[in-house]
Amino acid sequence: MAVPNAVAGLLQRPARLGDEVYGRIFSQIMSLDIAPGTRISVDALARELGVSQTPIREALGRLEGEGLVTKTHLVGYRAAPRLSAQQFDDLYDLRLLLEPYAAAMAAQKISDADIGHLVDLSGQMDGAGEQGSLDEYAHFARFDMEFHDQVAVSSGNGLASEALGRLHTHVHLFRLAYHEQAIAAALREHAVVVSAIAARDAAGAHEAMQLHIEKSRARFVSRIER
Numbered sequence: 079m080a081v082p083n084a085v086a087g088l089l090q091r092p093a094r095l096g097d098e099v100y101g102r103i104f105s106q107i108m109s110l111d112i113a114p115g116t117r118i119s120v121d122a123l124a125r126e127l128g129v130s131q132t133p134i135r136e137a138l139g140r141l142e143g144e145g146l147v148t149k150t151h152l153v154g155y156r157a158a159p160r161l162s163a164q165q166f167d168d169l170y171d172l173r174l175l176l177e178p179y180a181a182a183m184a185a186q187k188i189s190d191a192d193i194g195h196l197v198d199l200s201g202q203m204d205g206a207g208e209q210g211s212l213d214e215y216a217h218f219a220r221f222d223m224e225f226h227d228q229v230a231v232s233s234g235n236g237l238a239s240e241a242l243g244r245l246h247t248h249v250h251l252f253r254l255a256y257h258e259q260a261i262a263a264a265l266r267e268h269a270v271v272v273s274a275i276a277a278r279d280a281a282g283a284h285e286a287m288q289l290h291i292e293k294s295r296a297r298f299v300s301r302i303e304r
């Protein structure tokens with residue numbers, strides 16, 4: 079998957095075939111080209127992308143680990159199903175418990191190098207949302223995921239980051255609907271979180287993350303069928 083600006087710069091290595099195949103399928107699932115719950119044919123993808131089945135299977139295995147794809151014996155791969163209303167509520171309730179806490183802990187424990195990484199991630203996301211395309215939206219989803227992962231890991235609480243990782247939040251949310259305005263709003267909210275963490279302001283980071291998640295819930299709640 080292409081990095082949309084030069085943040086990665088000279089350190090960026092040429093994309094390996096596996097990464098490229100993975101990125102293509104990731105985008106198709108996030109942008110609903112492959113609809114939730116639909117069967118994914120290894121054969122058809124191999125033909126479409128002009129590669130053998132091996133990198134396709136590797137990519138699907140990786141996507142399975144990230145919650146985008148499920149694998150069933152004898153049936154094969156499917157795109158993960160849509161969130162139910164109950165799952166949506168559970169997801170946000172748990173995020174509201176864990177993520178503001180993680181942000182506050184990160185403000186106290188994060189290394190200087192990881193502050194740099196958070197700032198970089200926000201910078202990479204800055205270009206997102208300008209074209210308003212679905213593919214771009216899928217890219218934004220990936221950056222958002224990395225951003226929240228980094229905050230959780232920087233909290234130093236391995237159980238909290240593991241629990242958050244298992245929710246596969248972004249996979250589910252971003253497939254609820256294509257939501258152009260969500261990108262700009264989320265970026266502004268992220269910037270507040272990053273500056274509080276960089277200033278090592280635990281209370282400020284807690285509050286900023288809580289606000290971001292409450293606003294995110296409000297942005298997506300109308301897309302859920304009750």
Ligand SMILES: [Zn+2]
Pocket residue numbers: 222225226264268290
């Ligand atoms: Zn976010």
